[in-house]
Amino acid sequence: MPPKRQREQSAPAKDESNARTGRSGEGQRGNHLTTAQGVRLPDTDHSLKAGPRGPSLMEDFHLREKITHFDHERIPERVVHARGAAAHGTFRAYGNAASVTKAGFLEKGRETPVFVRFSTVLGSRGSADTVRDVRGFAVKFYTAEGNFDLVGNNMPVFFIQDGIKFPDVIHAGKPHPDREIPQAQTAHDTFWDFVSLHTEATHHVMWAMSDRGIPRSYRTMEGFGVHTFRLVNAEGATSLVKFHWKPVAGVHSLVWEEAQIAAGADPDFHRRDMADGIDAGAPLEYELGLQVMPDSDDEMFEGIDLLDPTKIVPEELAEVQLVGKLTLDRNPTNYFAETEQVAFHTGNLVPGIEVTDDPLMQARLFSYLDTQLTRLGGPNFTQLPINCPHVAVNDNLRDGMHQTLIHHGQAPYLPNSVDDALPTATTEAEGAYVHRPIEVGGPKVRANPVSFDDHFSQATLFWKSMSRIEKIHLIEAFTFELGKCFAQSIQERVLESLAQVDAELCAAVAEGLGLAAPLGTPAEDVTPSSALSQIPAGPGPIAGRIIGVVATSGADLGGIGKLRRTVEAQGAILRVLAPVGGTVKRGRGQQPVARTFLTARSIEFDAVVVAGGTAGLHDIKLTILLQEMFRHCKVIGAWGDGRQVLTDAGIDVDAPGIVLADEVAKPFSAELVSSVGLHRVWERAERVMND
Numbered sequence: 152m153p154p155k156r157q158r159e160q161s162a163p164a165k166d167e168s169n170a171r172t173g174r175s176g177e178g179q180r181g182n183h184l185t186t187a188q189g190v191r192l193p194d195t196d197h198s199l200k201a202g203p204r205g206p207s208l209m210e211d212f213h214l215r216e217k218i219t220h221f222d223h224e225r226i227p228e229r230v231v232h233a234r235g236a237a238a239h240g241t242f243r244a245y246g247n248a249a250s251v252t253k254a255g256f257l258e259k260g261r262e263t264p265v266f267v268r269f270s271t272v273l274g275s276r277g278s279a280d281t282v283r284d285v286r287g288f289a290v291k292f293y294t295a296e297g298n299f300d301l302v303g304n305n306m307p308v309f310f311i312q313d314g315i316k317f318p319d320v321i322h323a324g325k326p327h328p329d330r331e332i333p334q335a336q337t338a339h340d341t342f343w344d345f346v347s348l349h350t351e352a353t354h355h356v357m358w359a360m361s362d363r364g365i366p367r368s369y370r371t372m373e374g375f376g377v378h379t380f381r382l383v384n385a386e387g388a389t390s391l392v393k394f395h396w397k398p399v400a401g402v403h404s405l406v407w408e409e410a411q412i413a414a415g416a417d418p419d420f421h422r423r424d425m426a427d428g429i430d431a432g433a434p435l436e437y438e439l440g441l442q443v444m445p446d447s448d449d450e451m452f453e454g455i456d457l458l459d460p461t462k463i464v465p466e467e468l469a470e471v472q473l474v475g476k477l478t479l480d481r482n483p484t485n486y487f488a489e490t491e492q493v494a495f496h497t498g499n500l501v502p503g504i505e506v507t508d509d510p511l512m513q514a515r516l517f518s519y520l521d522t523q524l525t526r527l528g529g530p531n532f533t534q535l536p537i538n539c540p541h542v543a544v545n546d547n548l549r550d551g552m553h554q555t556l557i558h559h560g561q562a563p564y565l566p567n568s569v570d571d572a573l574p575t576a577t578t579e580a581e582g583a584y585v586h587r588p589i590e591v592g593g594p595k596v597r598a599n600p601v602s603f604d605d606h607f608s609q610a611t612l613f614w615k616s617m618s619r620i621e622k623i624h625l626i627e628a629f630t631f632e633l634g635k636c637f638a639q640s641i642q643e644r645v646l647e648s649l650a651q652v653d654a655e656l657c658a659a660v661a662e663g664l665g666l667a668a669p670l671g672t673p674a675e676d677v678t679p680s681s682a683l684s685q686i687p688a689g690p691g692p693i694a695g696r697i698i699g700v701v702a703t704s705g706a707d708l709g710g711i712g713k714l715r716r717t718v719e720a721q722g723a724i725l726r727v728l729a730p731v732g733g734t735v736k737r738g739r740g741q742q743p744v745a746r747t748f749l750t751a752r753s754i755e756f757d758a759v760v761v762a763g764g765t766a767g768l769h770d771i772k773l774t775i776l777l778q779e780m781f782r783h784c785k786v787i788g789a790w791g792d793g794r795q796v797l798t799d800a801g802i803d804v805d806a807p808g809i810v811l812a813d814e815v816a817k818p819f820s821a822e823l824v825s826s827v828g829l830h831r832v833w834e835r836a837e838r839v840m841n842d
């Protein structure tokens with residue numbers, strides 16, 4: 152099958168959600184250019200003037216309308232999570248969650264449409280995808296009981312315990328207010344000032360400095376609801392639950408140098424990867440998991456305060472039970488209408504799912520609706536097609552900016568005796584959302600419970616759960632970020648925190664900064680959790696991964712064809728890389744060129760293989776690409792005399808992760824596929840570091 156051509160834009164598709172607005176909602180109707188009032192136009196390139204050289208006339212309604220509308224094309228970007236990309240899909244429930252929740256979308260076999268937006272937190276809308284940051288993982292389920300939003304991140308904890316500090320942590324992380332630099336990153340004084348003065352951030356900082364802060368793709372990210380939720384089953388029994396998204400493709404990351412190259416070479420790296428993967432027929436897939444803990448008066452579990460969002464529950468203590476599968480298989484039709492205008496809200500809940508008193512969650516319940524009033528220009532943004540529930544809405548909310556509905560009747564209040572007493576309130580049995588009558592009480596105080604005081608033991612748990620290479624990456628990330636700080640007092644204060652996490656970590660970072668390592672008293676009775684490490688135990692699926700094949704005209708096209716069939720059968724994408732564009736040819740065969748040496752960069756490939764029949768091929772850009780692949784511990788291969796291209800580029804073909812063969816046969820393809828499934832050749836890491 153010929154490869155699908157990678158496109159910059161998806162083809163226009165009719166958006167089914169438009170039908171739900173109550174009008175046609177279509178952006179374009181008819182083939183004639185018109186004004187917004189529907190008046191047909193003869194010309195849109197020349198303004199109406201007094202003579203060909205004369206002044207423009209006020210009378211030109213088309214000029215004024217066109218410019219005025221353009222002037223107002225932008226809306227405020229999100230104050231956080233401004234840069235994002237999204238996809239449509241479906242959630243299918245396995246049906247095993249009924250013992251904990253009555254939520255209808257989790258009933259066996261239910262299929263629920265979803266829209267998912269991934270984002271970075273700190274950068275502006277035009278910033279780069281691959282910066283070191285937390286990623287948002289926001290899911291809108293259009294359920295048969297109304298919309299449910301699971302507004303999560305790719306890390307299971309947060310920097311602060313109380314939402315009242317959110318403006319502070321964000322002010323600290325955003326660019327400095329005087330010069331508005333640096334963009335989209337935490338490697339600067341104010342961020343480290345904040346987190347060293349609010350040591351509750353230490354655990355989340357460990358996650359952010361780990362490989363989780365630079366994901367390979369959205370496809371290879373875990374997601375977490377972070378807070379503990381209270382689920383309610385059909386009998387009214389409650390449990391305390393944490394939500395997880397487990398990527399079918401496994402959890403993989405970039406290495407730091409790749410992230411930096413991508414930020415310049417392809418700032419759209421993650422959104423392009425997602426859109427291209429979907430276009431190529433490789434949907435993004437995740438399983439929804441629940442960690443279920445018993446509900447209790449103190450909301451503690453195994454000594455962990457479930458209301459503290461800086462704490463995880465290790466999977467060894469509460470297994471993640473998989474309850475359904477999310478498949479993202481449709482790109483948005485219009486970025487602005489969908490990805491930009493989608494409005495998530497932690498308060499969008501359905502019967503069977505409730506929140507807890509986690510003070511971070513409580514602030515969020517206020518914030519999302521509030522920020523959207525400004526961002527989307529008033530209270531009627533739920534009428535936008537992307538935000539519209541897929542069920543009947545009858546809400547008695549009226550008027551306001553950008554009202555697009557024509558409500559009928561005279562009595563938008565209840566009870567009424569004018570509009571036939573409609574709409575009617577419903578009972579819980581009829582599907583109404585009824586809050587559990589949980590007791591609340593206590594003195595009014597601005598204080599945390601004592602159980603929130605432990606700021607370090609889970610940071611130690613995280614460190615101890617990392618493999619050696621992940622620990623090295625953590626040390627490098629801390630040393631890099633702190634090395635970008637100007638104030639030595641801030642660097643020293645962070646080292647004080649790290650000393651409470653682990654002496655080896657603290658000493659290594661201190662050495663890199665040229666500072667003395669302070670002593671600390673890290674927790675000792677910590678049991679590592681293997682689920683926290685992202686090094687795969689065995690090869691995972693390769694769907695959506697990208698394999699480059701270096702070829703010239705005259706290369707073994709039969710071999711390329713065989714390899715293409717093998718990898719595409721597994722959902723991976725094969726891209727031919729050649730000195731110039733067009734096609735590579737041999738005899739009557741040909742293969743389309745996807746990237747030239749000028750347009751390619753190593754970052755986009757999970758593996759690169761040099762085809763046989765290319766001996767003598769030499770190009771400095773190809774050499775750089777292969778050397779980057781080698782340094783980033785990625786799989787490299789060659790068949791036939793393609794091997795010579797590798798040695799000419801200075802690649803040690805005896806190093807781990809170099810797959811060689813005389814021709815493309817089963818063992819070669821199989822080794823290549825399983826090596827890509829392992830993501831990186833970490834056995835090469837020590838070697839690369841010592842070079």
Ligand code: HDE
Nearest residue numbers: 229232268287288303304314317377511514515518519522
């Ligand atoms: Fe958000 N967050 N957040 N947040 N958040 C927003 O809502 C906020 C927090 C998250 O793709 C804003 O519509 C507060 C945790 C995602 O549209 C805003 C606090 C988690 C997105 C807001 C938090 C998140 C947002 C900005 C502390 C992970 C992007 C624009 C109490 C569990 C959603 C908007 C999208 C967006 C407030 C903390 C996830 C300002 C006050 C913890 C994925 O309302």
